[in-house]
Amino acid sequence: MHPEPRPDGRQSQTALMIQRGVGRLLRAARFAALPEFTLLSGRRVDVIGLNEAGEIWIVEIKSSAEDFRNDSKWHEYQGFCDRFFFAIANDLDPTIMPLDMGLIVADRWGAEILRDATPLNLQATRRKAMTLAFARTAALRLHGLYDPEPDALR
Template structure:
């Protein structure tokens, strides 16, 4: 069994104010496109994606937030996200040079009030078993977070889920 720590809906101190601003704008964009998202979702690889979104047809996007050039340079884990999503995007704000982001990923610009996809990316469809594993992880995390709202004493507990 893999162990997954349920996350609080509130920021946990790891995210900068700029990253939270970017996330808010991207969240509004995703919702407008018909996607539901979860922030800070731990994947089967043990990596934690900044945002995982699920569309009405079951497509899965990962959005990796980068608030600065230094933030991007310090991150070498993003290529691993390709194996957990159909489409991978970076999200940033207009003050970051868009040219630093790799062409194989899409790019979203956010001002905190909204966001825009400024570079789309190709789709690489997940295998059925992988899609099911990501969807189960997403669903369980969403249900646990909702339960924690109803019963705050549960926040931060560890929950077992099946091997992916």
């Protein structure tokens, strides 16, 4: 598990802008949010949120129609959350997104839920494992902010 998200150059400026707006939306809804979170399966989601009730949301960012058409892995994310959303920029046609999934429209200043996500049945054991992984990842990233070279004393 990596303490900090590692930019790999795949994120477009549009995706980064959507990520910022989604983060603001989640925070306003009283969720702690982490970008680029690695699931227990090894897959990486764009944004994950955890609220004080323990509810977990996953948001998959789609920066273009081509980005959506080329992605077949998003179905795998639904087993790791209570609600699953796609997030798009306001200039992308929302009708290309699946009607049975949540939909968020975002810009760099914020975001709005256009279509709520259907509640999923997250298993209790997976919820516990995801909550612990979220806490550990958040703590490691925070530590990386105040001690960017933790191995320097070795």
